[in-house]
Amino acid sequence: MLRELRKEMSQDFEPGDPLSFIEAVHAAPADLDVSGAPDDRKFCGEPILDMERVNYQPAGPGAPWLPSNKRD
Numbered sequence: 001m002l003r004e005l006r007k008e009m010s011q012d013f014e015p016g017d018p019l020s021f022i023e024a025v026h027a028a029p030a031d032l033d034v035s036g037a038p039d040d041r042k043f044c045g046e047p048i049l050d051m052e053r054v055n056y057q058p059a060g061p062g063a064p065w066l067p068s069n070k071r072d
Helices: none
Strands: 002-008 019-026
Touching: none
Parallel strands: none
Antiparallel strands: 002 019
16 A cells, blocks of 8 residues: 655745645555565556655554544
8 A cells, every 4th residue: 555645835834844645545465576576567457656664554444544643
């Protein structure tokens, strides 16, 4: 599972790094050459580019794809 982040500047206009918000969650097949790594393209065929891997395993079939602290 991969997450696509949206970067936004802080609302207080102070200097610093932009804030990251989850824009979307995507799925990609496993890379056959690197254990535990996603392939360089999502299942739909688009490249994963700068997406971050989410280290989370659902509890089982029908369980939520995201941990409860990330669902908002």
